[in-house]
Amino acid sequence: MSTLTHPEWNEKMGxxxxAKAFAEQIHGKNVLITGVSPESIGSSIALSIASQNPALLIFASRTKSKLEEVVKSIQDAYPDVIVKVVLLDLMSQESVKVAAKEVSQMTSRLDLIINNAGIMTTARQTTKEGLEGQFGANHIGHFLLTELLMPQLLASASSSDEGATRVINLTSAGHRLSPVRFSDYNWEKSNDEIPEEERHAQxxxxxxxxxxxGYNGWLAYGxxxxxxxxxxxxxxxKYRGKGVRSYAVHPGCEYPAAQAF
Ligand SMILES: NC(=O)c1ccc[n+]([C@@H]2O[C@H](COP(=O)([O-])OP(=O)(O)OC[C@H]3O[C@@H](n4cnc5c(N)ncnc54)[C@H](OP(=O)(O)O)[C@@H]3O)[C@@H](O)[C@H]2O)c1
Structure with missing residues (x-):
């Protein structure tokens, strides 16, 4: 049985x-989006949400000039929407803590966190704390940010309809490339040096x-x-009983890339 709300929609749906079809779920909401740059999925999500009168949009990303460019495009298209920006570098836990504090000073409640920012890199990068960069930025940084903002999410959940307070994590079909190497998340060992259940497939x-x-960035991305x-x-x-729901979503990609997985 299909659980799709709109089975008639396809990849051409804008x-x-x-957002228009789900207008009631956006109107009046406080929404935080990470990874907001021009011509990216983050700015596209931002424009879509801005079109349905949220109470507050907060963009958290690492490049001030890019943030400002997206803010301008939102203000040009939807001048009544309130937009605030926070500088956030997910490669630094210190930066994540500062950003979370700034957000908590902007609002006492958050209805929606969209953890969208992400990197895919074939050359090894390392976070300030020495974590493998893609795991550190794409997951650990967002994990820390979300946990630090849990009081704001719970404040929203306590006075909202069941399931209205959400954390959306942008994943990828690329997850099929590798499970989490719990025993070697920094990718220092070869496939046959780790437990069988943590090994990547062919x-x-x-x-x-x-x-x-020896570093394979695609596996680390996976x-x-x-x-x-x-x-x-x-x-x-952990939080469903308190009214917070989370969804992990693959945003889609061009057909040849999708086929490769
Ligand atoms: N595009 C695809 O085909 C595809 C497919 C599957 C999944 N996804 C997922 O969708 C999400 C968005 O992808 P996209 O294609 O829009 O990527 P993108 O165009 O490269 O944008 C990534 C965003 O993340 C920000 N970012 C990167 N590193 C950061 C850091 N250390 N701290 C804070 N912000 C950081 C970037 O900021 P700057 O621009 O300032 O660097 C940018 O705003 C990602 O999670 C990605 O894994 C994308």
């Missing part, structure tokens, strides 16, 4: 048409080759995107 040719230092999904599972287990 974000603003979807890789499609496009993803098989790692960098010269681990981070699996972690995004498990984060939603964990949030639902």
């Amino acid at each position: 974000g603003r048409e979807v 890789l499609p040719p496009k993803f098989a080759k790692g960098a010269d230092d 681990q981070a995107k699996t972690a995004n999904m498990l984060f939603s599972v964990g949030l639902n287990e």
